[in-house]
Structures are given as C-alpha cells and as structure tokens.
Amino acid sequence: MPRPASSQPTDVELRILRILWELGPSPVRPIHERLEAEKGTNYSTTVKMLSVMLDKGLVKRDESSSPHVYRAAMTQARAQKRFLDDLIEKVYEGSATSLVLHALASQKATPEELEEIQRLLDQMQGDRR
C-alpha cells in the first residue's frame, strides 16, 4: 500500500526555498554554497534536489542563460500562510485563536511589535478603545 506524498515542501526543500527567497533568482552555485554551509551537502545533492523541486513545481528554471537560473515558484508569505493554515487545522483543531495565544505567550515580542499587533486588533474590533 502506498504512502501519500506530503502536500507541503519537505525539510530540505524548505531550506532551499528559504535560500531562494533570500537570494532571489540564482544559479545552482550560490544556492549550493549556502546549503553546504548549513548542512554540508554535496553539489550533486543540491542539483538533484532542485530537479526534484522542479518536478513538483516548487521552483521554476530559466534555461536560457547559461548557468540555469532557479527561482522559488511561491512567495515566502504565501508559503508561510500555507504552513500556518496547515498547522492550525492539523494541530490546533482549527482554532487560530489558541495558536495566537500560545505564540504571544511564549515568544518575547518587542514593544513595537506588540503595538503593531495592537493596531491590527483594534482594527478588527471595529476601532473601539
């Protein structure tokens, strides 16, 4: 019996996506250098992962320029939202609120960040204060 493929990027795939989001469209070489620094992988492995990701549609490739140029097929914000929604559904039973409470309680945010959250909250509450 089969094992269903994950709908989300896997661990290594996510690392590569993060590198791409940071660097912008890049040939294999710079991507590999980052990945190697992070976890000591072989150049071949990087190339292979990119090709797998290309098959899955996680990255796009421009073959017109000589060293082919790869770029993420998804924006970072979009990917974040996908992971977040997944977490809310699978782990928080659909309750975004308890997730927010956990996140606020456990991580120390700066006053500026709290302000920002406050603003959004005011807005959602119809601006009473």
Add this chain to the structure above:
Amino acid sequence: MPRPASSQPTDVELRILRILWELGPSPVRPIHERLEAEKGTNYSTTVKMLSVMLDKGLVKRDESSSPHVYRAAMTQARAQKRFLDDLIEKVYEGSATSLVLHALASQKATPEELEEIQRLLDQMQGDRR
C-alpha cells in the same frame, strides 16, 4: 547516506495522538475505529502504528489490563507548542510576530476571542489603555 528521522510526530502519528487526546487512555479498538473512520486503515496498521509510536516514546502502554491501554505521552498543549516553535523557527525565521499577524488577519475570530487576545496583549504591554 541516511535520512534523519523527523523530530516531530508524523502525519498519521499526529492523527492518533489527537484521537488519544480526545478519548483519553484507550485500548486499540476505539482508537482504530476513529482512525478507520478518518482514513479507512486496517486494524493491523493501527496496531503497528501504536507500536512504532511506543518505540518512539510518543505513547505509553499499560499492559496490566487485558486489552492493553494506550495513552498519549505528551499533553496536547505541549505538542502544540512544539509544533508552533518549529514553525516559527523554520518558516517564519524566528518572528513570532509576523506569524501572529498572519494568523489574525487570515482567520476570522469571534469578538470574544479577540477580547481574550486583547487581555493578554494589555497584560504584556503593562496594562495601559
């Protein structure tokens, strides 16, 4: 070259944990019934998954009573926090705040829930209002 085992419960493991959190300590039968309803798995599969999870320390087993009784080794809140921290680090680059903003913006919370978030926020801001 090896592939490192995931530090977090896998997909099916999480489903089983959720069932255990809901039912409380249970023998295999009721656990299986839920799992089967969710995804049509065979009884053997459920038993096997539980044994794998026992090896990993995700569940505990009481063998004294005749149908063995399984229970989650971790509270739901604890597991949620672990997943959340993981997400923040791996996907949100450590910024719990942007995760909170995403979660608030994308999910519709009830006024009561917003109140609750507001209270926590006030508290964190040193109660000015």
Add this chain to the structure above:
DNA sequence: CCCGAGTAGCGAAAGAATTCGCTATTTCGC
C-alpha cells in the same frame, strides 16, 4: 581546435513512514 573547469543530470542506494497479510495468543460464551 583541444583541455580543464564548471555545470547538468541520471540512476542507484539507504533510510524513514506507512501499509497489511499472516501467525500467535487471549478471552469468553456455551
């Protein structure tokens, strides 16, 4: 034009996750 360096890619290997068939053991109604 030839050579070496850098670039691409394939296919196999190894481990993890998930599935279930088949066998053994236990339990219980009769």
Add this chain to the structure above:
DNA sequence: GCGAAATAGCGAATTCTTTCGCTACTCGGG
C-alpha cells in the same frame, strides 16, 4: 473444556526523501 472471535505483533512490501557516484555537456583560454 472447546472453538470462535477479538487482540497482539512480526516481518515484508511500497512509496517517499535524501544522498551521491559517475557520466556527459558547455565554454573560455591557449
């Protein structure tokens, strides 16, 4: 006590992920 039914569990099979060796191709300098 005896056989059917429920309960446990092992080990093999399958798929997915990740890794890399080895081959082939491309390109610029001499």
